[in-house]
Amino acid sequence: MSGKPRNVAFLIIDPQNDFHEGGSLAVPGADEDAVRIANLINDNRDKIASIYVTMDCHHRMHIAHKGFWTNDQNEMPAEFTMITNADIKSGLWKAAQPENQMHVEWYTKMLEEKNRFKLTIWPEHCLVGTKGNAIVPSINEAIQDWALEYSTVVNYIQKTQHCLTEMYSVFQAEVPLPDVPSTGLNTALLAELGQTYDRVVVCGQASSHCVAFSVRDLVEHWPHYSGDRPISDIILLSDGMSPVATFEKAGEEFVNEMKDKGVTVLKCNQVIL
Known part of the structure; x- marks a missing residue:
C-alpha cells in the first residue's frame, strides 16, 4: 500500500480471545467476523488514519461474575x-x-x-493477564501490520476495570459511579471521534451488548460532539459483529434501530473508503 492515509477511523469493540471460538464467552460467528474485519483493514491500510481497539479488562471479583x-x-x-x-x-x-x-x-x-x-452473571471472561484478554490473532496481525507500515500506534482503550459496575459501552458504565470519574461519560473520546475523522467504522463483539451500547452512545452524542455532521458518517459493519447466543433478538433490534437513526450499515465487502 502507498499514499497518504485518509481520515477514517476504525473503532473495534472487544475483539478478544474470550469472545471467539474456544473462549469462555464465545460468540457464535465471531471468528468469521474477525477474518472479514482483518481483510477489510488489510485492503485499506492506506485509507485508515487511526484504529481504536476497546478491551474488556475484568478482575475475577467483578459484580457480573x-x-x-x-x-x-x-x-x-x-x-x-x-x-x-x-x-x-x-x-x-x-x-x-x-x-x-x-x-x-x-x-x-x-x-x-x-x-x-x-x-x-457471565462466565469469567477477559480476566487481566490471561490469554482470553488478548486480541484475537487475525485482527491483531492486521492492526499491527497497519501500525508498522505507518509508524504509528493502535489506540487501546481498557474498560470494565472497576469491579462495582458493568461497562458494555466504551463511553460510559451501565451505572456510572459518582466518585469514579472513569465510569462517567467519556466526552474526550466522543469529541475525538466526532471531530477528527471523516468517518468512523465500527465493528467487533458483540452486536447484542458491547457494540450495541457503544454505538448507541456514539449516535446519541454525535450531533453535539461532531458539529452536527450526519449520522451516516458512522459506518456499522453488519457482518463484522455477531450477537451473544440467545440474545439474537437484541442484536437484530440494535441493527434496525441504527438504520432508523441514519447510521450507514454495510457488509464488509460493500465498504468503500
Whole structure:
C-alpha cells in the first residue's frame, strides 16, 4: 500500500480471545467476523488514519461474575443467572463481601430505573493477564501490520476495570459511579471521534451488548460532539459483529434501530473508503 492515509477511523469493540471460538464467552460467528474485519483493514491500510481497539479488562471479583455473590447456603450463582433488585431485597442473593451489600441494592435499583439489561452473571471472561484478554490473532496481525507500515500506534482503550459496575459501552458504565470519574461519560473520546475523522467504522463483539451500547452512545452524542455532521458518517459493519447466543433478538433490534437513526450499515465487502 502507498499514499497518504485518509481520515477514517476504525473503532473495534472487544475483539478478544474470550469472545471467539474456544473462549469462555464465545460468540457464535465471531471468528468469521474477525477474518472479514482483518481483510477489510488489510485492503485499506492506506485509507485508515487511526484504529481504536476497546478491551474488556475484568478482575475475577467483578459484580457480573459469580464469585462476587453468595446465598445463605454459601453457594455462588450459576452462570447466566439474572439478579434483580427484588432478589437482593428478599435475600435470595447477597454480596459475598458484606461491605458491598448496600451498593448492590442501589446498583440493581439503578439498572432497573434506567431500563438497562438485568444484572447477568457471565462466565469469567477477559480476566487481566490471561490469554482470553488478548486480541484475537487475525485482527491483531492486521492492526499491527497497519501500525508498522505507518509508524504509528493502535489506540487501546481498557474498560470494565472497576469491579462495582458493568461497562458494555466504551463511553460510559451501565451505572456510572459518582466518585469514579472513569465510569462517567467519556466526552474526550466522543469529541475525538466526532471531530477528527471523516468517518468512523465500527465493528467487533458483540452486536447484542458491547457494540450495541457503544454505538448507541456514539449516535446519541454525535450531533453535539461532531458539529452536527450526519449520522451516516458512522459506518456499522453488519457482518463484522455477531450477537451473544440467545440474545439474537437484541442484536437484530440494535441493527434496525441504527438504520432508523441514519447510521450507514454495510457488509464488509460493500465498504468503500
